[in-house]
Amino acid sequence: MNIYHHILEFKKLTNAIVTIGTFDGVHYGHQKIIKRLCELAKMSGGESVILTFFPHPRMIIDPENQGLKMINTIKEKAEILADLGVDHLIITPFTRDFSNLSAGDYIKNILVDTIGTKQLIVGYDHRFGKDRQGGMMELETYSKVYDFSIEEIPEQDINDVAVSSxxxxxxxxxxxxxxxxxxxxxxxxxxxxxxxxxxxxxxxxxxxxxxxxxxxxxxxxxxxxxxxxxxxxxxxxxxxxxxxxxxxxxxxxxxxxxxxxxxxxxxxxxxxxxxxxxxxxxxxxxxxxxxxxxxxxxxxxxxxxxxxxxxxxxx
Known part of the structure; x- marks a missing residue:
């Protein structure tokens, strides 16, 4: 597995199959998404990419709350993801500037122009962009503009696992x-x-x-x-x-x-x-x-x- 410690280190792919998240613990619910990611990459002849963040977004958005502890260190998380067969792991710094990206800029600048996303796999109720304003509606709208497909893992599939970080x-x-x-x-x-x-x-x-x-x-x-x-x-x-x-x-x-x-x-x-x-x-x-x-x-x-x-x- 290739590891990048900033989004700017990543070289754009022609067929990137992508998922996004903090994935703390890489638990059964996460593994369901990641296995689907790797499955789609294999089926399409593409490469699987996980975009994750460090530090945890909550540490930046709510700096007064320093009590949040992580199940995995970044190194531990990377080892687990490598064992699951992921091709590329991007660990990009989560900063105030990054958190202020609009949903549109996030999709265009990060997912499309930098990574080269052709398929995007997300968990149900995935939120992104400034103030978490982006969701499935925005993804569906922009997917038509930038020609990528979306697959959402249904809520029932995740809840069947009955697990959370x-x-x-x-x-x-x-x-x-x-x-x-x-x-x-x-x-x-x-x-x-x-x-x-x-x-x-x-x-x-x-x-x-x-x-x-x-x-x-x-x-x-x-x-x-x-x-x-x-x-x-x-x-x-x-x-x-x-x-x-x-x-x-x-x-x-x-x-x-x-x-x-x-x-x-x-x-x-x-x-x-x-x-x-x-x-x-x-x-x-x-x-x-x-x-x-x-x-x-x-x-x-x-x-x-x-x-x-x-x-x-x-x-």
Whole structure:
């Protein structure tokens, strides 16, 4: 998949099959649109193009609301879209000037003159242009002027999936990573380099790798203990249990993301790892001391191993 970090980097195509959206999470509803996009591109001998935006339009249009967190980082989103078979991904900066483009200018300048759109696939009630004034009526009008076709994914088809990015964010903020995975079609993950911690885990027999998430807009699930898998750059996958929280037992002051990797004792400082969240095990609590914490961590590990053993049982 070719990736462009600005619309101006893109070279106009002769037969572009296009869809537009933020696609945060690239969940089942999004995947329905994207699979149709790739299908139409193959049928017509064209090339599939996704136009997405960064930062999220809501961050620019409503700058006072900085609480919006994204399910995927831009890199994570690109990897998922590449796996779905998309040919071109345009990640264009969403600015005030861009948001002020009229519906007509948006269609002519972006979709037609820059991308070369011949077919456009949109979800139901797709809105665009200044103040979201553009919709299907405008698309149908301009499609006749600029000779491109439109396909709208019906509301029923999307609602049949019964999923939205908002539902997924809500599930993750409640720690329900299993529900989130059922909406996404894959396990929610966190990626980041391993940084040095205070090594308290080692003193009680549970050494952890501390993960630094550079992207401040990335959503972090609810505090607690999770069963996870860990993917290394060496393409090896390990099982483990992750902790998110402020470590109240030792009066921690910052929110940490740590993982105890089972059957693993290598130094991996600086290495980027991917942590997939499979199941929420328990909430974060304050213990009377390190001895009580150690006892609970033993139980957490047993519960995590039991989860993995059950997951491997034939159904």
């Amino acid at each position: 908002t539902k997924i964010r809500t599930a993750l903020l409640a720690g329900d990573v299993s529900l989130a995975a059922s909406y996404l079609g894959y396990h929610f993950s966190i990626n980041g380099p391993v940084i040095k911690g205070d090594k308290i885990g080692r003193t009680i027999g549970f050494p952890t790798a501390n993960i630094f998430v550079e992207e401040t807009y990335k959503l972090i699930p609810s505090d607690g203990i999770y069963a996870v898998t860990i993917e290394m750059s060496s393409e090896l996958t390990y099982k483990g249990m992750a902790y998110i929280g402020q470590r109240p037992t030792i009066n921690g002051m910052t929110r940490n993301i740590e993982v105890n990797i089972f059957d693993f004792n290598q130094e991996i400082y600086g290495q980027t790892i991917k942590m997939n969240f499979l199941k929420f095990l328990r909430h974060d609590v304050k213990f009377t001391g390190l001895a009580a914490l150690k006892e609970q961590l033993h139980q957490d590990k047993l519960n995590t191993l039991d989860f993995f053993n059950q997951s491997q049982q034939p159904t």
